[in-house]
Amino acid sequence: MAQIFESLVIRHTHRLPAPEGSAGEGTVAARQFDAVLASVGFKLSAELLERLSGLSEAAVMHTARRTLRVVREMVGDHVRHNAYFIDFPANVPGTEDFWMRCVAEACGDKASRGSHPRQLSRQLTRGAVNLLGLPAYGRYQHTYQEMLAAQDELIASAGDRITVLHLGRDLEDELDDLYLALAASTTPLNEDDLRDLKILAQHRALGPRPEAIPVREIRAVINEARLNVGADLLLDTVTDVLRLACALSGGDVTLQEPTRFRTLPRPLRRGLLAGLDAVVAANPASLADVHAHRERFKRLGERLHPHEYPQWPHAADVFAVARGEKEARSLGSRIEELLDASDVLGAVELLGSAPGRLFRALDLLLRVAADQEERDAVIAAASRAAPDVSGRVVLSVREHLHNRARESGRPRIFVNRRGRAWVTPDLRPPVPAGDRDRLIAVLDAEIRRRLPAPGRLLLDPDVLDVALPLSGRATAAGLGVLPRGSISPVDGEQLRFFVYWKETERRTDFDLSALMLRADYRTDSWLSYTSLRGVGGRHSGDITEAPDGASEFIELSLDRVRGTFIVPQVNIFAGEGFEEVEESFFGFMLRDREQKGRPFEPATVRMKSELRGVGRVALPLVFRRGDDGRWHAKWLHLYLRGVSEGNRVEENQASVSMVVRALVEREQLTVRYLTGLMSDGAAPMEHRDGETLPDGPVTYIGLVRPQGLHPDSRVITLENLRDLIPG
Structure with missing residues (x-):
């Protein structure tokens, strides 16, 4: 367990908890450790190197073995990255030549054709051959060791990535700090961070906790750990209890996906019912929140059996509202009724009791207001409510209003919590410019008031x-990953993408592609398994199954690329989805033109991110060439629905272009x-x-x-x- 905790600290903080062991002369071993780290793009800080040098050689080697496992996984070097073409990027054939070679080998090798020579002959007669069925297509024709022998060693460059590992405090102190930092986050965490928090919460359930836990799904994870050890719960809404029930059933605490509630042990059922009873007793109006998740509460009631616990009557009221046996009118229905009657002032007054709801309705209220008096009332209400609204919501509305002035006539992009993106025309009437600017001034003043004095x-x-991380779900887990909408410079001559996946049960075919777009977002060209060589680029070859893991690469010479945009994408052609495979990740490397090396060299990796989304087409980021000729990356972290089978860059170029344009032209707060x-x-x-x-x-x-x-x-x-x- 200590090794798991240590890996959490290293991944989240880039600090190595203070190494322990007997004193000794570990200088040589520490420098060897530092040298091995350099091969994967890491190094020890001077302070950490000094600490290790004072330990025995055995203690240093023990620390090195544990740490190397963690950092190799961080950068994607924990798996074997083979390439279909053994000396990629050299000697990549033309697509047609490669296909003809596969056919010729199948025709000339009776053993490889197995018992179906007539089937291949019939395909050739018809003029159409199933490439996936050819013995030489889509499967490695050489071992990983043979590929390494055919490749040159990496030529080190001053531009290679170096990530410094710093000396941390004792492991328990580091765990306390990490737990409190994740638990007190003012923005939602991504799935990987939420999973790590769950591990820490189980270890720290009875220890110190933050003064405030503002994010509800984080609170659910912590409540689960506290309920399991009999500690008091942190509940103030009925939805908090519903999220906790989802956590106990191994479901989605964000409430975006359905949860199949388990049959819970009696102590846990009592804990949930007592929590519900206390929340409603303290605030009877909270019963109105049941309507937002009515069906979930009905199913939960079937598992909790509230009729068996007459000592908690308020808990029974929750399920009576869900079944429609008790009335509890929701705030949303009352607001809708007022707006249907064109009573904007009444809606504003009612929303004053729910500051967060008011802020989320500001655009609508300003649009439907009949005159300047009503718009003034909306802005005045926002100014009064601002101190009671979370900083994340204030910043989100500020970003929304900034883009509102720029979105007229442009496509409007929506991205859900799972990264699924879709684009629609923006049919909203404009918000008056003067009112928008006044509201922006109110929000800026509120954010300035909350920011701490930075000193120097x-x-x-x-x-x-770098875009402000208003939601951790807008950032995938990984190394060097920036929030959605961030812009970062690309300093290098050779850009190389990579994808790795390992199937769980079914044959799974991921296809790495790169779509090149012109300045007007029209297609210029692409690289994929159907176009192995293009302007300035090479594809490493198509792998169609991954029982032991598989990798695909694309390399581009940036000065030879036509067009303005490069859009790497990962298409699921067949098999398991991104959340079904055992493992999958994407990343990119940068190299100098003369820098040799194997297809995957960890020291050149600038970014590696996990692929975890519900769509069948992943769009991690887009590269854009500026007017000065320099390239920059804009981070997307998006997934398109795609089709169930056969996703290809040729088929989705129109939808990819629309999504890329909508996000590229949107400006994030940075x-x-x-x-x-x-x-x-x-x-x-x-x-x-x-x-x-x-x-x-x-x-x-x-x-x-x-x-x-x-x-x-x-x-x-x-x-x-x-x-x-x-x-």
Whole structure:
């Protein structure tokens, strides 16, 4: 268990809990450890190297073995990345030549044709051959070791990625800090972080807890751990209890997916019913919340048997409302009735009791207001309610209003909590510009009021265009992954994408493709298994099954690419989905033109993200060439529905183009916006890698933590970027 906890700390913080062991002379072993780490793009901080050097050689080697397993998985080097073409990217044949070679080999090799030579002959007679059935197609024709022998060793470059591992505190202290940081997050966590929090909560259920747990699904995970050990629960709505019931049944605590409630032991049933009773007794109006999840509450009641517990009558009322036997009118129905009667002022007054609902309805209220007096009332109500609205919602509305001025006539994109994206025409009437600007000023003032005084603010310029993580679900788990909408520079000559997947039960075929678009988002060309060579690019070859895992690659010479956009995508051609396979991830590498190396070299990996979405087409990010010729990446983390079988880049280019355009042309609130408010117009200090750091404590915001910061500094990096979002 200690190894699991240690891996959590390393992945989330890039700190290695203080290594333990007998004292000794471990300098040589520590430097060897550092050298091996460099081969996968990591290194030890000077402080950590010194700590390890004072331990025995055996203690250093024990630490090294555990740590290397974790960092190799972080970068995707824990699996074997083979390529169909043994010396990719060299000697990739033309598509037609390759297919003809496969057919010729099938015709000339009786053993490979098995017992179906007539079937192949009939296909050739008809002029159409099933490529998937050819023995040489879609299956590795060489071993991983043979591929390594055919490839050159990596030529190290100054541009290779280096991720520093810092010295942490004792493991228990690091676990406490990580648990409290995740539990107190002001934004929802992604599925992987929520799973990690569950592990920590089970270990820390009776320990310290944050002063506030603002995100409801996080509260559900913590309540599950507390209920299992008999601790008091953190409940103030009936929906909190419903989320807890979903957690106990292994279901979705976000309530986006249906949950099959299990038959729970009597102690857990009593805990849920007592919680429901206490919530309703304290606030009878909370019964109105039942309507939002009526069917779920009905099914839950069938499992809890509230009639067996007459001591909790308020809990029974919850299920009576769900069955329609007791009336509890919802706020939504009352608001809808007022708006149907064109009573905007009445709706505004009623929404004053629900600040979050008011903020989510601001656009609608401003659009349906009959005159300036009603719009003034809406803005005044928003100003009064702003201090009681979560920082995440205030920032989301601020971002919405900024784009509202720019969306007229443009497609409107929707993205659900699972990353599924779809685009529709924007048919909404505009919000009056003057009222929109007044409301934006109110929101800016509220955010500025909540931000802490930064003291000496030190910024890495590369972090300024990173989008604020208003939801952790907008960011996939992985290494070097930025929130949806972030923009980051691409400094390299050779861009290489990779995808890895391993099927669970059924034959599964993922296809890595790259769609090149012109400035007007029309298709220029693509690379895929149907187009192995294109302008400036090579595809590593199609793999059609992955019982032992499989990889595909695409390499592009950026100065030879036509068009303005490069859109890598992963299409599920057949088999299991992204959430069904045993493992799947995507990433990209950057290399110098003359830099040799194997198809997968961890030291050149700039980003590796898990593929976990409900669609059949994954769009991790898009690369855009600016007017100055430089390339930048904009992060998407999107999934398209696709079709059940046979997804191909040729078939989905129109839908991909629409989604890419909608998100590329949308502007997210970034770190630049928030630090501008934080510094109140004063220019903060900038710091680039290698520059001298200030002597005293600072508030540092950057992509990675630099070595040598004052120990009392507040540090915000990608690992804890959510801490920027005020509560």
